[in-house]
Amino acid sequence: MYSILILATGLGLAQAEEIKTVKSMQVANNVSFRVQATQELLYRGLFTEEARSSRVQFQRSYRVESRCLVLESNNNYSQLACLTLLKQRNNPASLPTITSEPAATSVRLETFRCDSKGIIQPGHNLSKLSLEGPSTIEYGFLIALPKSKLAENDAWETTEDGRPVISWVVSGTEMVQGVKCIKVIGNQQTEDWGKTRADRQAWKRxxxxxxxxxxGVAQKLERTIEIKDPAHNEPSQKSTLRIELETSLVYPGQLFQDRKKEIQLATNYRESANSYTQDIVKYSAQTKSLMRQVKTQSEIMSQTPYRDAIIQTTKRLDNILKGDSAETVVVPVSATSLQTAKLGYKAPDFIAQNMLKQESFRLAKLEGKSVLLVFYNPKSPLSTEILDFARTMQKNHGDSVTVLGMSVIDDSEIVKKQAEAAKINFAVLNGSGLRSSYGLESTPKIVLLDAKGIVRLNCLGWGQETQSEITSELKRTIDKD
Structure with missing residues (x-):
């Protein structure tokens, strides 16, 4: 009898412990994307990226602001407008800024639909979250949930076109800004992350x-992306995004309508502008008329944070009408990597003014001889050392290479004084208009072209081995030419 009592008591304790375990594992009973029309979520934070190769150590960072306004909402879907602003911080090697508050590096507005589980619906213009550089549209605060009840160690997968699946797991709960949040971790990586191949990069997010x-959205988000170069075991690039929900406000009546009207105007303006820029010569008059109409409309509308998207389109059209198809802002690496100077591809052609005397250079006319483009900031402490190095390259290889200094600021007076002091033996061109086409987020940047205009070296930064690498690659290129 005593043994039976002990056994029964043991079973009771075991069952109680099991119930206790189940309850402790349950972290949420009814989680879903629950927002209402007129509600706006505002996220702010920082994006940092660094290169950690043996050639150069380089780092830059951006302030990130992403706001999401709920335009419409019902039990099944919500119509959202997301505006993301990136502002590059004042790093020592970055391009100069006039004020302490940097201008927006990138401004992007998109509208899309999302269901109650945080799943973005088809029919949108959202790009995938960038692996290299900051995403120009940040919507990572939305994650696709498998069900409303979540327990610790629950796991599920989500998919992205052309990329590996993302494996999610609930790791428990944590307090963030006074809110008891559900902590969820997602991992995504290429199959060769553990053992990189010799012919392609590997990455992990x-x-x-x-x-x-x-x-049902992120109170806080941290995203880390690491990239390994082909046949390398250690990551050569790393980026980290950290953003937090700063405010969640419901805008009543006219305040909401003001925001909604500016979003609609910005969207229509961009779409009309895109149709005209396909042939700006043909539609020059229509483009100017469109800009005047939007300016008039903007002046009678109340200004909201979404005005930045309208201003961005106006700046772009101004540039195109002046004959410069590049954006006026510095475009992130993620947005320029497929259209700027790339290794093994023809370098973008340009015509630039010599800042030392009255003449201009066209890159295409220099073919037949290697070209060394030395992008630098005359206001940087490194500029004297860079110009000395470029002068040496011109002196030692002048018969086989054309060295061109490329100033990223349009200040002839500073450039001339510095050139005279350094006794340079090459032209210095105004490279301030090439920020987009040559990816000039920071300087110095050295671009080496062979005699056919193909990019053979694209070197950012000024590490210990940079000069020897440039010298070696220049010699190899000259020998091949």
Missing amino acids: TDTVWLHPQL
């Missing part, structure tokens, strides 16, 4: 999301 249990 980790998203840590502190999910707001009532809103």
Whole structure:
């Protein structure tokens, strides 16, 4: 009898412990994307990226602001407008800024639909989250949830076109800004991350999301992306995004309508502009008329944060009408990597003014001889050392290479004084209009072209081995030419 009592007591304790375990594992009973029309979520934070190769150590960072306004909402879907602003911080090697508050590096506005599980619906213009550089549109605060009830160690997968699946797991709960959040971790990586191949990069992405249990969106988001070069075991690039939900406000009546009207105007303006820029010569008059109409409309409308998207389109059209198809802002690496100077591809042609005397240079006319483009900031402490190095290259290889200094600021007075002091033996061109086509987020940057205009070296930064690498590659290129 005593043994039976002990056994029964043991079973009771075991069952109680099991119930206790189940309850402790349950972290949320009814999680879904629950927002209402007129509600706006504002996220702010920082994006940092660094190159960690043996050639150069380079780092830059951006302030990130992403706001999401709920235009419409019902039990099944919500219509959202997302505006992302990136502002490059004042790093020592970055291009100069006039004020302490940097201008927006990138401004992008997109509208899309999302269901109650955080799944973005087809029919949008959202790009995939960038692996290299900051994403120009940041919507990582939304994650696709498998069900409303979540327990610790629950796992599921989501898919992205052309990329590996993302594996998610619930790791528990944590307090963030006074909110008990559900901590969810997502991992995505190429199959060769553990053992890189010799013919392609490998990468790994980790998203840590502190999910707001009532809103069903991130209260806090941290994303880390690491990239390994081909045949390398250690990552050569790393980026980290950290953003937090700063405000969640419901805008009543006219305040909401003001925002909605500016979003609609910005969207229509961009679409009309895109149709005209396909043939700007033919539609020059229509483009100017469109700009005047939008300016008039903007002047009678109340200004909201979404005005930045209208201003961005106007700046772009101004540039195109002046004959410069490049954006006026510095475009992130992620947005320029497929259209700027790339290794093994023809360098973008340009015509630039010599800042030392009255003449201009066209890159295409220099073919038949290697060209060394030395992009630098005359106001940087490194500029004297860079110009000395370029002068040496011209002196030692002048018969086989054309060295061109490329100033990233349009200040002839500073350039001339510096050139005279350094006794340079080459032309210095105004490279301030090439920021987009040559990816000039920071300087110095050295671009080497062979006699056919093909990019053979694209070197950013000024590390210990930079000069020897440029010298070696220049010699190899000259020998091949």
